[in-house]
Amino acid sequence: MSTTLSDLPPEMRAFTILKTSTTLAPRLGRLTLPGRKALETPHYLGNTSRGAVSHISQDNFQKNTSINGVYVALEDFVEKLPRQTPPLYQLESPKDESPLRDFIALPKDTVLVVGARRVPCIPCPTANTNSALSIYTSVGFRQISAEDYAAASRKVRPDIVVGLADIPYGQPQPGLKRIDKMSDRTEEWTKELVSQKNGLDKTAKAPKASYQIFAPILPLAKELQTWYLDHLIDDMLDDISGLAIYHAQFLADLPEQVQDLPRLSFDPPSSPGALLYQISLGMDIFTIPFITEATDAGISLDFAFPPSRSEVSGGEDAGKKYTLGVDMWQSEHALSVTPLSDNCSCYACTKHHRAYIQHLLSAKEMLGWVLIQIHNHAIMDAFFAGIRESIARGTFGEDKVAFEAFYKPELPEKSGQGPRVRGYQFKSGQNETKKNPAAYKVLNAPEESSSEAPTPNPDAVAGDLEKIGFAETAKS
Amino acid sequence: MPPALSYELLAKCSVTKARAAILHLPHGPVPLPIFMPVATQASLKGLTPEQLEETGCRLCLNNTYHLGLKPGQATLDAIGGAHKFQSWPHNILTVSFQMVSLLKLAKVTEEGVKFLSPHDGTPMLLTPEHSISLQNSIGSDIIMQLDDVIATTSPDLARMEEAMDRSVRWLDRCIKAHKYPERQNLFCIIQGGLDLDLRKRCTKEMVERDTPGIAIGGLSGGEEKAAYCKVVDTCTSLLPEKKPRYVMGVGYPEDLVVSIALGADMFDCVWPTRTARFGNAITSTGVLNLRNASFQNDFNPVEEGCTCVCCRPKEKGGLGITRAYIYHVAAKETAGAHLLTIHNVQYQLNLMKRARHAILEDKYPAFVKDFFGKVYSDKTNFPVWAVEALKGVGVDLLAD
Ligand SMILES: [Zn+2]
Ligand SMILES: [Zn+2]
Numbered sequence: 001m002s003t004t005l006s007d008l009p010p011e012m013r014a015f016t017i018l019k020t021s022t023t024l025a026p027r028l029g030r031l032t033l034p035g036r037k038a039l040e041t042p043h044y045l046g047n048t049s050r051g052a053v054s055h056i057s058q059d060n061f062q063k064n065t066s067i068n069g070v071y072v073a074l075e076d077f078v079e080k081l082p083r084q085t086p087p088l089y090q091l092e093s094p095k096d097e098s099p100l101r102d103f104i105a106l107p108k109d110t111v112l113v114v115g116a117r118r119v120p121c122i123p124c125p126t127a128n129t130n131s132a133l134s135i136y137t138s139v140g141f142r143q144i145s146a147e148d149y150a151a152a153s154r155k156v157r158p159d160i161v162v163g164l165a166d167i168p169y170g171q172p173q174p175g176l177k178r179i180d181k182m183s184d185r186t187e188e189w190t191k192e193l194v195s196q197k198n199g200l201d202k203t204a205k206a207p208k209a210s211y212q213i214f215a216p217i218l219p220l221a222k223e224l225q226t227w228y229l230d231h232l233i234d235d236m237l238d239d240i241s242g243l244a245i246y247h248a249q250f251l252a253d254l255p256e257q258v259q260d261l262p263r264l265s266f267d268p269p270s271s272p273g274a275l276l277y278q279i280s281l282g283m284d285i286f287t288i289p290f291i292t293e294a295t296d297a298g299i300s301l302d303f304a305f306p307p308s309r310s311e312v313s314g315g316e317d318a319g320k321k322y323t324l325g326v327d328m329w330q331s332e333h334a335l336s337v338t339p340l341s342d343n344c345s346c347y348a349c350t351k352h353h354r355a356y357i358q359h360l361l362s363a364k365e366m367l368g369w370v371l372i373q374i375h376n377h378a379i380m381d382a383f384f385a386g387i388r389e390s391i392a393r394g395t396f397g398e399d400k401v402a403f404e405a406f407y408k409p410e411l412p413e414k415s416g417q418g419p420r421v422r423g424y425q426f427k428s429g430q431n432e433t434k435k436n437p438a439a440y441k442v443l444n445a446p447e448e449s450s451s452e453a454p455t456p457n458p459d460a461v462a463g464d465l466e467k468i469g470f471a472e473t474a475k476s
Numbered sequence: 477m478p479p480a481l482s483y484e485l486l487a488k489c490s491v492t493k494a495r496a497a498i499l500h501l502p503h504g505p506v507p508l509p510i511f512m513p514v515a516t517q518a519s520l521k522g523l524t525p526e527q528l529e530e531t532g533c534r535l536c537l538n539n540t541y542h543l544g545l546k547p548g549q550a551t552l553d554a555i556g557g558a559h560k561f562q563s564w565p566h567n568i569l570t571v572s573f574q575m576v577s578l579l580k581l582a583k584v585t586e587e588g589v590k591f592l593s594p595h596d597g598t599p600m601l602l603t604p605e606h607s608i609s610l611q612n613s614i615g616s617d618i619i620m621q622l623d624d625v626i627a628t629t630s631p632d633l634a635r636m637e638e639a640m641d642r643s644v645r646w647l648d649r650c651i652k653a654h655k656y657p658e659r660q661n662l663f664c665i666i667q668g669g670l671d672l673d674l675r676k677r678c679t680k681e682m683v684e685r686d687t688p689g690i691a692i693g694g695l696s697g698g699e700e701k702a703a704y705c706k707v708v709d710t711c712t713s714l715l716p717e718k719k720p721r722y723v724m725g726v727g728y729p730e731d732l733v734v735s736i737a738l739g740a741d742m743f744d745c746v747w748p749t750r751t752a753r754f755g756n757a758i759t760s761t762g763v764l765n766l767r768n769a770s771f772q773n774d775f776n777p778v779e780e781g782c783t784c785v786c787c788r789p790k791e792k793g794g795l796g797i798t799r800a801y802i803y804h805v806a807a808k809e810t811a812g813a814h815l816l817t818i819h820n821v822q823y824q825l826n827l828m829k830r831a832r833h834a835i836l837e838d839k840y841p842a843f844v845k846d847f848f849g850k851v852y853s854d855k856t857n858f859p860v861w862a863v864e865a866l867k868g869v870g871v872d873l874l875a876d
Binding site: 049050051052053054055056057058059060063064077080087090091102103104105138334335337347351352355356359360362363365366367368369370371419422424 | 517518519520521522523524525526527530542546547551554555561562563772773775785786790795796797798800801803804805808809810811812813814815818
């Protein structure tokens, strides 16, 4: 029946694998979408909140970052549902252009990926139903039906739509019945997305549906989602351009027929080391909440891949591991006119110095977080570029070992206060080590405890958005 | 000692007292009249210096005492002043103690101002000498004298007179303490509350000290607008023509337009930038609160024709941000506040630019009428204080 992707000539495929060896190995790829800058993989997507990368206004995004793809959550735009049509759906854009892209003023050549939920998402108290996914908007919990989600995708026309996945966030570990439902619903919802897109293509009058669909792969062992995967491969393979992976370990179980598809991780890595681990398993594209979490904590990332050789040389400090980030709240920076990182060429490092940034944080001036956020993204750009070069050289394995030997495993502890957290934002804190559901294996696998699943944050009140983030120190 | 500025008068309105000029300062020329955004703690509401620069701003404010407390004089000295500290290549003006609320907690003696640190509550004494020393360390292009400020609404005329006389004596101490008159311009501050005789006396004393520029202080503290206008009008009539005149703490668009007609050149106010965070957009038809649900489906720019990067369409290199998007992010994402701050600053600067252009063409009265006509759809809504103040300088807003 369907041809596999590898039968297509490479120029017709959006995703080209440039280098890989076996399964469960790092791979080098290129995602090419019409009109967009090619995304060399492994790479990451800028994680947005209400259409903007936190702290970075759209003009700064264009001028002072090199982010060439972003992830946008539809739940950030649909608080008016179901009583009113969300404003975003009412924006008309010329021809095949994306109203969402226009609305959030995203540059024309930046890859735009849409999913239903933020990363990380706040678990909803109401369960998903057969036809709808529970979401959390800035005004509270809502549901969006698979049908509405598919219609929204047609309307807002991103480059890539991530299919809905029935994952019971914040719920106890599902039993077998619930697991069957997860697989059934996800299959139905993916079908709905595919058929609405295809229906659109057949309507001559309607604009061409140029978006691609990434199908979710559930955080379940292979044998628990066989039914769904079989249907995906037998009935929808032609319509699926990529996979959304909710647990990295599942990469080991991917069926042969979907091996060549790009893999977008929704298993947020907690550290650069965790990210390297996923890459070593063959993950291609990431959403990385720890970038903004570090920024909010006033931590400027400070690492490179592979670690700089000159610094590796032993001496007295042999055996001492380097920190992955610098806590800019510390007063030791108050007189330092050095950049955040020595070799960084970002706007913050070339135009400003630690003394100013330390001052901005301690004065609770928003610019402090703006500058650190710009820098932290630049560090990630260089980190991924280093990873790609390393894979191309064939030295990723040893470079990863060197990285682990050189740096401490986790980002530094937070000391200072962050900016105010809004209700719809996942709040770092008690549950932060486990934002992602555990990989549900066979029922009652002993090491998977339901207590590790995140619960709704009691502090995350949606109705208090009227309040203003930072105290004014004084009038001038 | 020649001042570190030169005031180049370009045109005077033939009807009102409005003036257009270029003020040449150590970090470049600035056009007058001018609105100066307030970057209290060496940062303007999340904007990078480049974003501020792009609005056209070439002169912004820092607060002497905030910088004195944080990062502190030692840091400023070590880094080489506020320009280097905040990477701002253009001009800076440092205001002193315009904190009336804080002053309630302060005790003023001939020696200086005693108050508790707003940061940690430690008692501090601030003398005119210390104020100048701090501003010398900051390296601002325009520095302000320490003055004895009393709320204009205070009924205590004796205290008002004492404050006025003390401000004059403190100016002498400031002039004496000032280490770098060749690269920093010290402005005096005229006090005297709402009492026009005190103001006249103070103006005379201050003018005799021949500072490079002159500020009118103690206003914008909740006094009647009509009284405010009388003070500005009285002072400017006694001031030398070839010096810049700075009215402190003023910044609502209509206040600016009227104050220019009364002969003032320089203004500062936190309101345009502070209000952006609440979703308030300043436009030529008034202030729009973009958090109002009526804007949720409004896909027009914040202000049609505005050239700020937020409003400018994509085809012209801008972002093409809509009111609906600001509604979407207002008070939720700081990036939304940054965008609206950019717009509001640029609105204020552009208002000054248009006023200046009108003065150069000797069409300022028409400009003033047009301005009020757009903000208020109906003449009966024109504020009485503005009508009266403008009548005093030859403009009848109500005439056709
Ligand atoms: Zn940097
Ligand atoms: Zn604008």
